[in-house]
Amino acid sequence: MPSFDRQVLRRKVSEIFVIRASGHSLDALREYPNWELTNHRLQQFLEEGVGGVILYGGSIEEITNRCAQLRMWAGKPIFLCADVEEGVGQRFQGGTWLIPPMALGRIYLKEPEYAISLAEHYGALIGYESVICGLNWVLAPVCDVNSNPLNPVINMRAWSDNPQTVADLACAFHRGLTSQGVLGCAKHFPGHGDTKVDSHLELPVLDNDLSRLAEIELPPFQALIQQGVSSIMSAHLILNRVDCNYPVTFSKRILTDLLRKKMCFEGMIVTDALVMRAISKTFSSGSAAVMAFEAGADLILMPQNPSEAIDAIVESLISGRLPISRLEDSLQRRQLALAQLNSEKPATSCEKNAFENQKVSFFAEKLIDISIESRNTLIIDNYKSLINLIRVDNLYSNPILNHSSPALVIPEQYGFRNVITHPSGISPWQNNVKEPLALEKFSDSAFLLQLFIRGNPFQGDEPLQEPWISVIMQLQRSKRLAGLILYGDSFLWNDLQNVLEPTVPFVFSPGQMPLAQEKALQCLLDSKKMKVDISPSQWEFIN
Incomplete structure (x- = not known):
């Protein structure tokens, strides 16, 4: 047995770990203190060699300063990453928040080349703003084929339910992203699109075999491998007919035999966050890290207890359970990925007006415009009184709905009475399948329904199971449906269109952000034409 200097x-070993930190500089401002390390512990881990940090929360100015601080503590190049699949503004206030990828997939159905061009600039915009903030690794694109319309966690994060569409748009996104000097990450291998449970909450189990994977799930990943994607993230799920003994993240049969050998992937394999309950409910931080590394993972993302996880891999190497060559291979892949990064000096403070780039804002706004679908105008004078019934997932630090959100403010200006329903609030339901909405809880007013519904992590399947189709039919029978706006789920939208009466005004917006709310309500109430084409010369900003 070879001898080791344990400290060295x-x-x-610490270099293959990516730990979680808040984008806020003060410990007291951490939004998820159970996951986000204190500054003291964060600095300690970086000084001890930890190789990356995943960030969440704060403003673009805060995250810029935070990235500079983390690099200083590390004293060497490290990965600074974030889940900004739908724009830097999805995670950090002040950045650009884009419509979800599935919206571009809908455009692809009619104009594939146009959608591919949009996806490339979508990726370039995210890369552009990430570089300004100091991030160097974007955990996107999502390469899952959302074949299950009721998928509670992938849903609109996917580009499509068609493998070729996903491959084309994910590759275009990746070209744009990497043109700005940042790394991408194809996820969640070998495909999370057919699940019916959220791996943030529990471990999904699928019966898909290798032939099914080869037909549906794997083509987007293979396309990204051929394009040279630097990293691929594993999915926390079990494939009973491929490896019934281990989740994918712990499966050598899937990570090494399938991805590394059969699909010839030479880049970094990174785990999804080990803190997710699909893993942490059953496995300790130490055993999870060792099993993932043993299966073929190169980087270990967000263990619940980083010290325990690092020590466990150290012990597995010293004991001979794992050969030292495994560590050397992973460190070499990590070094090769770092060498691909933008060689220019990272930002140390938020560049003045960098997030007020007119071409960027024009592109983001027009993406909303071309993704909106609508019919008819809501004539307010036709009703004595109107209720603006808004459905959201929650009211806790909700970036979609607050006191100044257009979904609340604009209807109120027109005389609507605002009512908000959410799963943690007073239930609007009654025990009647055909008439599920308890109308006696409301006045005799007609309803404008504004439904914010899409698959989101940690929500489970409840939002997608709520009986809004039956509610619409109920309100139509009683002549009390004045209008409908659905923000989010295109699969639900396809179903709603089958029951909406031709005279009912509606708007569908894949985007849920405040600007999308403003445009959707403008379209519903003012009937302003939202369908505008945009030529590349107006938003060309790659390079």
């Missing part, structure tokens, strides 16, 4: 070995 621990420092090397």
Whole structure:
């Protein structure tokens, strides 16, 4: 058995770990203190060699300063990453928040080349703003084929339910992203699109075999591999007919035999966050890290207890359970990925007006415009009184709905009475399948329904199971449906169109952000034409 200097070995092992931190500089401002390390512990881990940080929360100015601080603590190049699949503004206030990828998939159905061009600039915009903030690794694109319309966690994050569409748009996104000097990450291998449970909450189990994977799930990943994607993230799920003994993240049969050998992937394999309950409910931080590394993962993302996880891999190397060559291979892949990064000096403070780029804002706004679908105008004078019934997932630090959100403010200006329903609030339901909405809880007013519904992490399947189709039929029978706006789920929208009466005014907006709310309500109430074409010369900003 070879002898090891434990301290030197621990420092090397630390390099393959990516830990979670808040984008806020003060410990007291951490939004998820159970997951986000204190500044003292964060600095300690970086000084001990930890190789990356995943960030969440704060403003674009805060995250810029935070990235500079983390690099200083590390004293060497590290990965600074974030889940900004739908724009930097999805996670950090002040950045650009884009419509979800599935919206571009709908455009692809009619104009594939146009959608591919949009996807490339979509990726370039995210890369552009990430570089300004100091991020160097974007955990996107999502390469899952959303074959299950009731998928509670992928849903609108996917580009499509068609493998070729996903491959084309994910590759275009990746070209744009990497043109700005940042790394991408194809996820969630070998495909999370057919699940019916959220792996943030529990472990999904699928019966898809290798032939099914080869036909549906794997083509987008293979396309990204051929394009040279630097990393692929594993999915926390079990494939009973491929490896019934281990989740994908712990499966050597899937990560090494399938991805590394059969699909010839030479880049970094990174786990999804080990803190997710699909893993952490059953496995300790130490055992999870060792099993993932043993299966073929190169980087270990967000273990619940980083110290325990690092020590466990150190012990597995010292004991001979894992050969030191495994660590050397992963460190080499990590170094090769770091060498691909933008060689220019990272931002140290938020560049003045960098997030007020007119071409960027024009592109983001027009994406909303071309994604909106609508019919008819809501004539307010036709009703004595109107209720603006808004459905959201929650009211806790909700970036979609607050006191100044257009979904609340604009209807109120027109005389609507605002009512908000959410799963943690007073239930609007009654025990009647055909008439599920308890109308006696409301006045005799007609309803404008504004439904914010899409699959989102940590929500489970409840939002997608709520009986809004039956509610619409109920309100139509009683002549009390004045209008409908659905923000989010295109699969639900396809179903709603089958029951909406031709005279009912409606708007569908894949985007849920405040600007999308403003445009959707403008379209419903003012009947202003939202369908505008945009030529590349107006928003060309790659390079």
